[in-house]
Amino acid sequence: MISLENLTYLISGVCLGVILCAVMAKAGSFFFSKKMKALSNEALFENSARFMELADRYFSSYVREARKDFDIKGNEIIKTVDPVRQILDKYETRLTLMEKEREKAYGSITEKLLEMGRTQNHLSVETGNLVKALRVPHVRGRWGEMTLKRVAELAGMSEYCDFEEQLASGGGKGSVRPDMVITLPGRRRIIVDAKVPLMAYLDALEARDEKEKQDRMKDHGRQVMMHISNLSSKNYFLEITPSPEFVVLFIPGENFFSAALTVYPDLIEKGMEKGVILATPTTLIALLKAVSYSWKQEKSHENAEEIRNLGAELFSRLCTMTDNINQLGKDIEKCVAGYNRTIGAMETRVMSAAGKLGNLKVSEKTIEGLHPIDYSKTKTREFNKRYDNGE
Numbered sequence: 001m002i003s004l005e006n007l008t009y010l011i012s013g014v015c016l017g018v019i020l021c022a023v024m025a026k027a028g029s030f031f032f033s034k035k036m037k038a039l040s041n042e043a044l045f046e047n048s049a050r051f052m053e054l055a056d057r058y059f060s061s062y063v064r065e066a067r068k069d070f071d072i073k074g075n076e077i078i079k080t081v082d083p084v085r086q087i088l089d090k091y092e093t094r095l096t097l098m099e100k101e102r103e104k105a106y107g108s109i110t111e112k113l114l115e116m117g118r119t120q121n122h123l124s125v126e127t128g129n130l131v132k133a134l135r136v137p138h139v140r141g142r143w144g145e146m147t148l149k150r151v152a153e154l155a156g157m158s159e160y161c162d163f164e165e166q167l168a169s170g171g172g173k174g175s176v177r178p179d180m181v182i183t184l185p186g187r188r189r190i191i192v193d194a195k196v197p198l199m200a201y202l203d204a205l206e207a208r209d210e211k212e213k214q215d216r217m218k219d220h221g222r223q224v225m226m227h228i229s230n231l232s233s234k235n236y237f238l239e240i241t242p243s244p245e246f247v248v249l250f251i252p253g254e255n256f257f258s259a260a261l262t263v264y265p266d267l268i269e270k271g272m273e274k275g276v277i278l279a280t281p282t283t284l285i286a287l288l289k290a291v292s293y294s295w296k297q298e299k300s301h302e303n304a305e306e307i308r309n310l311g312a313e314l315f316s317r318l319c320t321m322t323d324n325i326n327q328l329g330k331d332i333e334k335c336v337a338g339y340n341r342t343i344g345a346m347e348t349r350v351m352s353a354a355g356k357l358g359n360l361k362v363s364e365k366t367i368e369g370l371h372p373i374d375y376s377k378t379k380t381r382e383f384n385k386r387y388d389n390g391e
Contacts, residue, residue, distance in 0.1 A: 144194040147252040148180055151281050155288030157182065178236060179250070182291060185298035190291070191236045192284075194250040197223040201256055220256075221263025225270065232274035246275045248287070254280050340372040 180192040200223050204216035228249065236247045249271065251257045257280045261267050271278050279287060347370060 144196075144250070144252050145179060147281065148192065148194050148250055148284075151250075151284050152180070152182075152288060155285045156292045157288050178247075182288070184291060185294050190248060190287075192248045192250050192279075193231055193236075194252065195227070196249060196251050196256065197227055198256060199223075201259055204259075217259055218263050221260045221267070224251075224260040225264055225267065228267075228271050228274055228276045228278075231276050246277050248277050248279050248284070250284055251278060251280050254282065336373045343370045343372050346370060 178191045179194040182190040182192065184190060198220075200216050200219035204213045204220060207213035207216055231247050231249060234247075251260075257278065264270065268278055351370070
């Protein structure tokens with residue numbers, strides 16, 4: 001039997017052999033891999049060099065062909081893109097110019113806005129001053145009269161129509177005092193009143209809130225309606241005659257009229273029913289223009305009548321002058337006849353004796369013969385006929 005010691009030696013030998021085999025295998029594998037790696041590196045280097053040589057050869061050829069083709073394509077692209085480039089250059093130039101113009105315009109707009117702001121502030125101040133001034137009754141009345149007069153002047157009424165401001169008619173309590181009376185052709189007249197109430201409207205401009213403003217505007221509409229009724233009750237057309245059966249109520253601003261019209265949309269119809277025509281500066285100018293045209297027509301009619309009278313007078317004078325000329329012709333005819341008779345008598349009684357004296361050579365001078373005037377009615381008629389025909 002194998003002893004324990006021998007078994008131990010046997011196992012130890014086997015283990016040692018296994019370890020040696022493993023070490024030798026590891027060492028062989030290391031040297032083999034190193035050798036293979038060296039061979040691989042050498043083969044890779046040779047293949048890489050050959051590949052690079054081939055690649056360089058083919059790539060250089062490809063690059064030359066590609067460059068040549070690129071140059072051709074580039075020229076074609078330039079030819080194609082050049083018009084676009086020119087358009088873009090023009091667009092850029094135009095865009096630059098537009099930008100400068102925009103900056104200039106923006107600066108101008110900014111300046112205008114600033115100026116508008118200053119003007120608005122100034123206008124607000126002036127409006128406030130105007131509102132304060134219009135609250136004074138005599139100032140408000142004078143302003144209305146000046147506006148009315150200016151409208152009449154703009155319409156040309158100062159030349160073609162007489163208008164009388166603050167013309168009073170009647171006496172005592174029944175007297176009426178229109179602000180303007182426009183004279184029409186035929187001595188007719190149109191009555192204009194400008195005493196429209198404006199206090200409620202001025203109060204509305206200074207209202208603290210929208211409700212108060214609306215209330216004051218309603219008061220303004222009611223005051224205008226009440227003034228229409230008062231004008232209707234005065235019967236201006238009965239006091240100032242002859243005149244149409246209506247009165248023109250002049251409202252010195254479109255804003256005053258539109259505010260009242262907002263409260264009473266039928267304000268115009270109500271006024272017409274009461275014989276009161278509402279007129280703003282615009283509509284009154286149109287009315288006065290129509291009156292001015294009537295005056296022009298009247299002037300034209302008067303001129304035509306004067307021309308007719310002058311024509312009749314000229315014709316009468318021509319008739320008288322023609323009679324005088326005919327009488328002068330008859331007198332000339334008588335004068336010529338007397339002249340011819342005198343020549344005949346002189347020829348028969350004087351010239352014969354004078355001829356005998358000439359034969360005696362009493363003087364170196366000779367007596368020329370006398371010639372009668374040939375006055376023929378036939379020639380005169382022929383001359384008159386040619387004169388009448390314009391020859």
